[in-house]
Amino acid sequence: MRAFHRSNTRGCAADLARTRLLIEIPVDIPGQPSSVLVARGALENLASILTMRAGTKLPRRALLCFDRNCTAHAQQAARVLRAAGVVVTEFGLHATEDAKSAAVVETIWDAALAARLDRGDCFIAIGGGIVGDLVGFAAATYLRGVRVVQIPTTLLSMVDAAIGGKTGINRTLPEGGLGKNLVGAFWQPSITIVDANTLRTLPKRELRSGLAECVKHGLIADATLFHDIARDANELVNNHEPSIDRLLPRAIVVKTAIVARDPLERGERAKLNLGHTFGHAIETIPTASGKLLHGEAVAIGLVSAAAAARAMQMLSAHEETNITNALTSCGLPRSFQGETSAAEVMRRMGFDKKAEGGSLKLILPKGIGACEIVENPPPEVVLEALRAIGIA
Numbered sequence: 001m002r003a004f005h006r007s008n009t010r011g012c013a014a015d016l017a018r019t020r021l022l023i024e025i026p027v028d029i030p031g032q033p034s035s036v037l038v039a040r041g042a043l044e045n046l047a048s049i050l051t052m053r054a055g056t057k058l059p060r061r062a063l064l065c066f067d068r069n070c071t072a073h074a075q076q077a078a079r080v081l082r083a084a085g086v087v088v089t090e091f092g093l094h095a096t097e098d099a100k101s102a103a104v105v106e107t108i109w110d111a112a113l114a115a116r117l118d119r120g121d122c123f124i125a126i127g128g129g130i131v132g133d134l135v136g137f138a139a140a141t142y143l144r145g146v147r148v149v150q151i152p153t154t155l156l157s158m159v160d161a162a163i164g165g166k167t168g169i170n171r172t173l174p175e176g177g178l179g180k181n182l183v184g185a186f187w188q189p190s191i192t193i194v195d196a197n198t199l200r201t202l203p204k205r206e207l208r209s210g211l212a213e214c215v216k217h218g219l220i221a222d223a224t225l226f227h228d229i230a231r232d233a234n235e236l237v238n239n240h241e242p243s244i245d246r247l248l249p250r251a252i253v254v255k256t257a258i259v260a261r262d263p264l265e266r267g268e269r270a271k272l273n274l275g276h277t278f279g280h281a282i283e284t285i286p287t288a289s290g291k292l293l294h295g296e297a298v299a300i301g302l303v304s305a306a307a308a309a310r311a312m313q314m315l316s317a318h319e320e321t322n323i324t325n326a327l328t329s330c331g332l333p334r335s336f337q338g339e340t341s342a343a344e345v346m347r348r349m350g351f352d353k354k355a356e357g358g359s360l361k362l363i364l365p366k367g368i369g370a371c372e373i374v375e376n377p378p379p380e381v382v383l384e385a386l387r388a389i390g391i392a
């Protein structure tokens with residue numbers, strides 16, 4: 001991490017000095033350097049930030065695509081950019097999984113064409129992971145690729161989805177049902193700007209959902225982060241800003257470090273899917289109380305992964321309990337409350353991207369703060385993992 005220090009324009013530097021918690025985390029991908037800027041109040045200074053970044057510079061035109069639930073944040077960004085002379089076209093989106101579709105990508109391309117965006121211009125995504133994935137994919141493909149600035153507005157997208165350049169849309173599977181993120185591209189944002197003030201409007205349930213990915217990051221690579229989240233859970237679920245400010249850079253750095261080492265997910269990056277093989281399989285099954293949020297499904301997936309790791313003697317009973325308790329303290333579900341069967345979930349797991357060539361890969365915690373990719377775990381381990389979340 002480094003302090004933000006470029007100061008080629010005095011006015012811009014003064015603007016930036018007014019932002020709180022200014023931390024820049026580089027994403028050192030050879031040939032595609034990017035960074036994550038963590039700064040409360042960044043939206044008020046968006047034009048200065050873009051001007052001062054070598055990788056971004058102020059565009060002439062911008063297509064500002066935003067989640068309609070983030071209209072106030074988007075309008076603030078649009079106002080600041082227009083004041084700096086950028087021609088801004090606003091494009092509101094409804095952030096549902098259904099919107100992560102080819103049809104919506106086409107509407108974004110067409111809006112960019114109508115606004116006459118050329119390759120020197122840029123897309124800006126303001127919203128959670130849905131808008132980020134969708135707009136990132138539209139940017140990756142428009143004119144064979146234009147710059148995209150990611151401005152995540154959910155905790156989940158701040159620490160995960162808006163970093164690392166995975167973009168994409170969903171497709172319907174041949175046998176029916178939603179195939180998540182099956183079409184996409186790796187397209188690094190020129191910068192990801194994290195302004196935690198945007199979390200003030202985020203529903204609490206969504207904030208808790210994001211905490212699941214933070215717990216995941218602690219489990220993968222930072223035991224202290226994991227234990228600190230468990231300790232501060234009460235503050236975090238209530239969006240206590242100093243606690244969130246301490247959490248953000250530490251959770252982000254786990255992702256940026258892994259992405260820099262393995263940008264195209266040829267190996268280590270798969271560890272970020274901890275909890276997701278089980279999580280994706282149950283995410284689209286209706287529950288007793290409706291639908292699970294992505295982070296809630298990941299939380300249940302983490303409980304499953306912990307049970308599988310325990311069955312494979314990679315985790316002690318005490319560590320397994322610590323994981324479950326940390327998730328519970330964050331107000332996250334620890335079991336699946338709905339109608340399904342182990343056979344159904346295992347069938348769905350077979351469609352997960354990690355099932356390559358008929359083999360199943362699980363990412364399992366090895367103690368707290370490390371994890372391993374386990375190929376073809378024994379079926380009884382998978383059954384045990386499902387039993388742990390109430391699926392028999």
Ligand SMILES: NC(=O)c1ccc[n+]([C@@H]2O[C@H](COP(=O)([O-])OP(=O)(O)OC[C@H]3O[C@@H](n4cnc5c(N)ncnc54)[C@H](O)[C@@H]3O)[C@@H](O)[C@H]2O)c1
Nearest residue numbers: 069095128129130131153154156157161166198201202294
């Ligand atoms: N690309 C990646 O690496 C990656 C990683 C993890 C998840 N994802 C994807 O991210 C998506 C989930 O992202 P998410 O959890 O951020 O959800 P999301 O984008 O669905 O946003 C969650 C909800 O919060 C609302 N919202 C967002 N920000 C708000 C704010 N500041 N104030 C008020 N409301 C706000 C949205 O309208 C939506 O209703 C999934 O599609 C998942 O596949 C991608």
